Amino acid sequence: MMTLVIGGAASGKSEFAEALVLEAGNYPRYYIATMQPFDDECRARIRRHREMRAKKQFETVECFVNLAEVTLPKKGVVLLECMSNLAANELYSPDGAGDDAVASIQRGIRRLKNQCEELIIVSNEVFSGGSCYEGDTLRYLRVLADVNRMLAKEADAVYEVVCGCPVCHKGKGRTE
């Protein structure tokens, strides 16, 4: 079972995704962290998310590029957060996949699916702010949009989170 959780900034998407992990039952829990700690703001964000996950018994696995290389010790529940970082890393990091970003992420997701009972992926809705951006931003938006659509196709359930309320777009999942 694969679920895609998508939402804007501070929409409550992480909290919802973590609740899905807890609902999945008593499996080993893995958190695939994709954010590179570039500066204090990143570190503060990482700290906030680590606190949210404390007591929920997640084992954190860092993956900044090349998802297909991740090997999990046991079959469990995987929460990958956030796809928007992984896509940026693949595009811009020197050891990223560059133009092959979407295909690389797809390979990684398929491999990950086979390694776990339940896969929950968090991604970011960043497409409602128009298209007047400087430099390379549109290229990034295009890649992340392609990734999101690929994930939605692969997923059994797709939720958009709006101010903490899940809106189900695919699958017969819960609605509140």
Added chain:
Amino acid sequence: MVFVTGPLYSGKKTFVKEWLHWDEEAMRENAVWDVQDLAVDCDDLITLAETLSKKQVVIATEIGGGIVPADAKDRASREAAGRLACLLAKEADTVIRVFCGIPTVLKGEERL
């Protein structure tokens, strides 16, 4: 409390007025809007959410759906607006999102 959210100019206030048959005065008395602006520089979002929740209707514009801003202050205010919206939605009995003038109930038993 009813929390109404949605993109800029999506018809949130118009919806509330029509739905509850309120005129401008009733709106001013019973509703508060653009609360996302109050989240900027607010150091206690929980108290702010509690205070706002005393109104019958609270309206916020969704601003977290664009690319992450390059400016740190812009990022922080967007983040605060999102957190405030989550708190208000938690407090609310009903959450309605207005999209292109079309309301959808996200939380509660309300039938529109």
